[in-house]
Amino acid sequence: MTYEQLSLTITVEDIKSKLRLSISPRRYKHSENVTEVAVKLAKKYGADTNKATIAGFLHDCAKGKSTKELLELSEKFNIHVDEYKKLHPELLHDEIGACIAKTDYGIEDEEILSAIRYHTMGRENMSLLEKIIFIADYIEPGRNFPGVEEIRKLAFDDLDKSILQALDTTLIYLIKIGAIIHPDTIKTRNYFISVAMQS
Ligand code: DGI
Ligand code: FE
Ligand code: FE
Numbered sequence: 001m002t003y004e005q006l007s008l009t010i011t012v013e014d015i016k017s018k019l020r021l022s023i024s025p026r027r028y029k030h031s032e033n034v035t036e037v038a039v040k041l042a043k044k045y046g047a048d049t050n051k052a053t054i055a056g057f058l059h060d061c062a063k064g065k066s067t068k069e070l071l072e073l074s075e076k077f078n079i080h081v082d083e084y085k086k087l088h089p090e091l092l093h094d095e096i097g098a099c100i101a102k103t104d105y106g107i108e109d110e111e112i113l114s115a116i117r118y119h120t121m122g123r124e125n126m127s128l129l130e131k132i133i134f135i136a137d138y139i140e141p142g143r144n145f146p147g148v149e150e151i152r153k154l155a156f157d158d159l160d161k162s163i164l165q166a167l168d169t170t171l172i173y174l175i176k177i178g179a180i181i182h183p184d185t186i187k188t189r190n191y192f193i194s195v196a197m198q199s
Contacts, residue, residue, distance in 0.1 A: 001048050008054075009106040015057055018105065023064055031057050033140035034133070041132045044156055048111075048129065055115040055133045058105060062097035063090075070096060077103075084182045091182060094120040122163065122188035131159050138166045145169075160199075164192040 003012060010018075020028050035056030042052040062073070070089045074081050077099040085091045098117035101107040115133040118126065122134050139152040139162075147169050154162035167189040174181050 001050055003050055006050060006054075006109055012053060012057075015054065015105055019057060019061060022061065027060055027063055030140065030142055031060055033142050034059060034136045037140050038132050038136035041136055041155065041159070042129075045128060045132065045159060047132055051109065051112050051115070051129055052132055052136075054107060054109075055112045055119075055129060056136060058101045058107065058112075059097060059116050059119045059133055059137060060093065061100050061105070061116075062093040065093070065096075073099070084180050087180050088182070091120065094118065121182055121184040122167070122192075123184065124187060124191040126163075126188075126191075128159075131163060135159065135162050135166060160192055160195050164189065164196060167192065 019031065023031070035053050038052040038056040039049050041047070042049045062070070065073070067089045070092045071081065073079075073096045074092055077096060079092065079095050079099070081089075081092065095117050097119075098113045101116055102113060107113060111127060111129050114127065115129045118130050119133050119137055122130070126134070135151075135155045139148060139155055147165075151162050151165050151169070154165060167185065171181060171185065171189065174185075
């Protein structure tokens with residue numbers, strides 16, 4: 001699918017310029033890296049590379065906002081702030097990001113919007129594009145934590161397995177630091193375990 005077929009009201013170059021003004025240079029570089037990996041994965045698994053590009057650039061468009069801003073934006077966009085998100089408001093940046101992509105960048109494509117919406121905790125029955133953005137975010141070249149190299153390789157061999165391993169790594173980290181684990185993260189992990197059991 002070409003950018004024209006996506007009926008964008010904004011060009012990709014304009015998306016990039018606008019994004020550059022609203023997130024930190026470090027976060028912008030991360031988004032560029034995520035896009036690069038997402039496009040490689042899209043080619044490998046047969047997903048739409050233009051959608052991967054837009055979702056990659058915009059996935060963290062709501063990152064770096066203060067707790068106050070995140071809560072205000074949740075109200076503005078009618079996003080439910082559950083008890084877990086109240087304690088960890090940064091968990092709202094995925095859903096708020098999807099709303100900002102729609103309202104500020106004019107992205108109407110539901111596949112792109114849901115790839116942004118589910119990029120942090122994932123969900124059951126994730127679409128191919130959702131999986132690609134989720135794991136590209138995890139393995140982009142700027143990421144550097146124990147175990148990332150193995151997940152990087154796995155992502156190009158077995159996408160589902162790589163997501164399960166990424167979720168396990170995140171959960172172990174969250175337990176270590178004593179953070180609240182959102183039930184959606186557990187649900188996603190259970191889903192990928194059931195996928196692994198069936199394969
Ligand atoms: O926004 P990025 O840093 O690029 O990446 P991301 O959107 O995947 O967010 C990663 C962070 O989200 C990481 O610090 C772990 C955290 N996270 C993921 N699932 C949960 C979670 N944090 C809490 N408290 N609970 C979760 O279930
Ligand atoms: Fe994020
Ligand atoms: Fe990210």
